[in-house]
Amino acid sequence: VSEEERATGLRAGIAAHWHVVPNGVDPGRFSPAPADSTGTATAGDTSRGPLVVCVGRLCRQKGQDVLLRAWGPVAERVPGARLVLVGDGPDHDRLRDLAPPSVAFTGAVADPLPWYRAADVVVLPSRWEGMALAPLEAMACARPVVVADVGGARESLPPALAARCL
Template sequence: MRVLVVTNDFPPRQGGIETFVRSLCDELPDVVVYTSHSPGDTSYDSDLPFPVVRDPTTMLLPTPRITKYAVRLMREHNADRVLFGAAAPLGLMGPALRRAGARRIVAMTHGHETWWAGVPGTRQALRRIGDAADTVTTVSSWCADQIAPALSPAAVRRMRRLTPGVDTDRFFPECGGEQVRKGLGLEGAPVVACVSRLIPRKGQDTLIRAWPRVLAAVPSAILLLVGGGPDRERLEGLAASLGITSSVVFTGPVPWTDIPPYVDAADVFAMPCRTRRFGLEPEALGIVTLEASAAGKPVVVGDSGGAADTVRHGETGYLVDPYNPPAVAARLIALLTHPAKAKAMGAAGRAWVRESWSWSGSGAVLRELLDL
């Protein structure tokens, strides 16, 4: 009962979906991955305990060639279960893989399928994907509410929630933050960290706009922006225009394996993510927020899409209006100036993640859906 995983979202590419799909592979007893090419993949794949087949293209699409090759892989590897790492558009291959012998097909949805559900044409395609799969999974209650209207009644009845887990053995208090602080010259400073790609949806600019207010209350505070991305130049310019460049530290890209100490370097984790492009670009969940909770950090998160599922407001952190820098600043100041309260919230967050967001629990749900 081998599982063929068909996905564009797989390391060494970095991102929440890539982490999600890769970690689920460890929860399956026998798996082969069919994915696209990305720089550094040969070295990465050589250390994996399962086979990975890389297409020469940088993006798999449900073309006749790709579909034919997926069928060939099913037969060569005796796979009779299929997991689409992201339902749209690869799930359109479902009928062909079913005819080739797939006994169970699970199609995972994340954030981008929510706009597929709202646009004519792609909405019909998503309906076909749902009808071809045994189960369509969603990462948050918000995503389920957005996707369900596009599916047939039968597909809606088969929907299940499948959330990412958090590796609490990688993310835990004192997992290397002091070394990161020392390396960056941040010893003794109050630190707010955002660990994410530098893109507009993640709201790093809201943090920068909030920072002068934070500095007025906590003059030695440092905003640590961990990650690379296309928005860096704009963010650096914004910090310069506000005269706070000395209080904003950009690390640049950090390998996925090295992320936990950077999260641990923070006193507070903040990501005021927001919904953009008239609702077509939301935050589906935000696994990094849960990783920060696992590291014992209080979190400040933007109210976008399914991000609300990653925080217990007032208990593990705060849900904030991502378009309101003064409100974001108020929450950050409250946590930085009341370290005992911040520590208690971080401890509550770690306990919640350990109880409710384990990879073993996510794996058990997926194995059930695949009838393994």
């Protein structure tokens, strides 16, 4: 899945012939919004400020709690900024309790594509990843991404951007 996962296996003493086969996305499905589309049907009113989207299972691994702790200062400095957590999971209630009013929760969605296209930036604050799909899907939709500096998330970025992980 990722070079980081391969290295973890080697450190654990798993002796095998390894080939890393990274995740990919279907560029026919995950692509930029058509030029005549505003990309805001899902996100609402664009006059309110930038839209930050985090797509993933709501669980400790994905680090949405870290994002919510960082969101307060962002919301104070950027008027109208909105954060949408797309997904569901065991931490839903706990995260909702942490979230300020500028954060929305969609629950599980059948297709994250409209959210990627509507986003001004897609964020993945994971604590660990094998090979993160959300940044790959977002970049295929021509959306900028911010990821935590963990193996599979870092490896999802083009080499020139990998040094810009948080």
